[in-house]
Amino acid sequence: MEKFAKVKELIASVEADVEKFYSAGNGxxxxxxxxxxxxxxxLAQDIRTEVTEKKNSAK
Structure with missing residues (x-):
């Protein structure tokens, strides 16, 4: 869950730059x-790996 929280934080932090790039053309x-x-x-790959390991260890 900690890594997923980091994903959400990263998306929130880059939102302003996305707006600047697409609206103002700021390179x-x-x-x-x-x-x-x-x-x-x-981060997404780390989460995928972690989920797979957890899923497979439950068997």
Missing amino acids: AAGTRVRKAMQDLKV
Whole structure:
């Protein structure tokens, strides 16, 4: 659950940069969005691995 909370925090923190990039065309904000999405990908993969391990250990 801790990692899922981090995912929610990351999405909330990048929301302003997404708005700046898509509305104002701010290139630097786009770079920050790309980095945040990469971090999100890593967190999501960690959660997937954790869920799989927990599911398989229950058997």
